[in-house]
Amino acid sequence: xxxxxxxxxxxxxxxxxxxxxxxxxxxxxxxxxxxxxxxxxxxxxxxxxxxxxxxxxxxxxxxxxxxxxxxxxxxxxxxxxxxxxxxxxxxxxxxxxxxxxxxxxxxxxxxxxxxxxxxxxxxxxxxxxxxxxxxxxxxxxxxxxxxxxxxx
Amino acid sequence: xxxxxxxxxxxxxxxxxxxxxxxxxxxxxxxxxxxxxxxxxxxxxxxxxxxxxxxxxxxxxxxxxxxxxxxxxxxxxxxxxxxxxxxxxxxxxxxxxxxxxxxxxxxxxxxxxxxxxxxxxxxxxxxxxxxxxxxxxxxxxxxxxxxxxxxx
Numbered sequence: 381x382x383x384x385x386x387x388x389x390x391x392x393x394x395x396x397x398x399x400x401x402x403x404x405x406x407x408x409x410x411x412x413x414x415x416x417x418x419x420x421x422x423x424x425x426x427x428x429x430x431x432x433x434x435x436x437x438x439x440x441x442x443x444x445x446x447x448x449x450x451x452x453x454x455x456x457x458x459x460x461x462x463x464x465x466x467x468x469x470x471x472x473x474x475x476x477x478x479x480x481x482x483x484x485x486x487x488x489x490x491x492x493x494x495x496x497x498x499x500x501x502x503x504x505x506x507x508x509x510x511x512x513x514x515x516x517x518x519x520x521x522x523x524x525x526x527x528x529x530x531x532x
Numbered sequence: 533x534x535x536x537x538x539x540x541x542x543x544x545x546x547x548x549x550x551x552x553x554x555x556x557x558x559x560x561x562x563x564x565x566x567x568x569x570x571x572x573x574x575x576x577x578x579x580x581x582x583x584x585x586x587x588x589x590x591x592x593x594x595x596x597x598x599x600x601x602x603x604x605x606x607x608x609x610x611x612x613x614x615x616x617x618x619x620x621x622x623x624x625x626x627x628x629x630x631x632x633x634x635x636x637x638x639x640x641x642x643x644x645x646x647x648x649x650x651x652x653x654x655x656x657x658x659x660x661x662x663x664x665x666x667x668x669x670x671x672x673x674x675x676x677x678x679x680x681x682x683x684x
Binding site (some may be wrong): 381394397398401407410411412416417418420423424425427428431433434436450452454456457458459460461462463466468469489493494498499500501502503504505506507513516520521522523524525526527528529530531532 | 553684
């Protein structure tokens with residue numbers, strides 16, 4: 381594996397990120413990869429970028445975006461006012477999967493949460509993704525909760 | 533049940549909210565109900581109150597706080613730039629449980645998420661809380677995900 385680096389996403393990364401989001405069974409139905417980029421993504425990027433508690437990250441290898449994830453830092457009163465780090469929208473380019481990049485991304489994300497003073501990192505994953513479950517358990521996560529979703 | 537109302541929490545509500553958070557098996561070990569209120573809660577409240585994407589709510593009955601919940605509005609690129617509403621830290625006063633207040637709180641929370649333009653509402657709950665699972669399913673939530681947590 382070549383040297384990879386992590387950085388905050390820029391508006392010019394949007395086509396690459398949307399292509400990653402669209403590159404799976406569910407994403408293909410949900411996302412809009414038309415050019416020029418749909419306005420909905422530009423507005424969403426503005427909201428992400430303006431919010432200091434959101435960190436939309438890209439992973440690059442030789443300047444090419446090969447992965448993305450979103451960190452949300454969530455303040456709260458519970459657990460003596462602990463901050464939580466939440467990881468969502470993790471995607472890796474198809475030709476980079478299975479080579480340890482996912483582990484590097486999560487180790488980076490957990491370190492970022494620690495650096496921001498979070499006491500807890502949380503994420504949800506589809507209950508049928510058994511490979512993902514093993515992966516998170518190897519990283520030290522505990523499958524203690526059920527994740528409920530309600531589409532509006 | 534008397535008339536209840538929902539509003540944004542104020543700093544003066546903190547002792548009542550912390551008392552609610554501490555009033556269960558896990559919370560008793562995790563929270564600090566000493567007086568004067570521990571500084572960790574005041575800092576956490578400031579972070580919550582300063583963030584327009586956090587809505588710490590209290591439910592009052594005759595001006596008395598009988599419940600609390602936290603809404604987080606999370607921007608993202610997935611699903612064509614959809615916003616998610618996330619519900620955490622839901623607590624109801626012991627003497628108000630079982631009377632339909634929980635349902636009213638969730639209906640209010642879901643309506644707030646809708647009003648903020650969210651396309652999805654999400655929450656996690658401990659996998660052993662079978663009563664809670666039935667409750668969320670009755671509200672229309674789908675138990676599609678596993679919730680992973682990592683304490684730092």
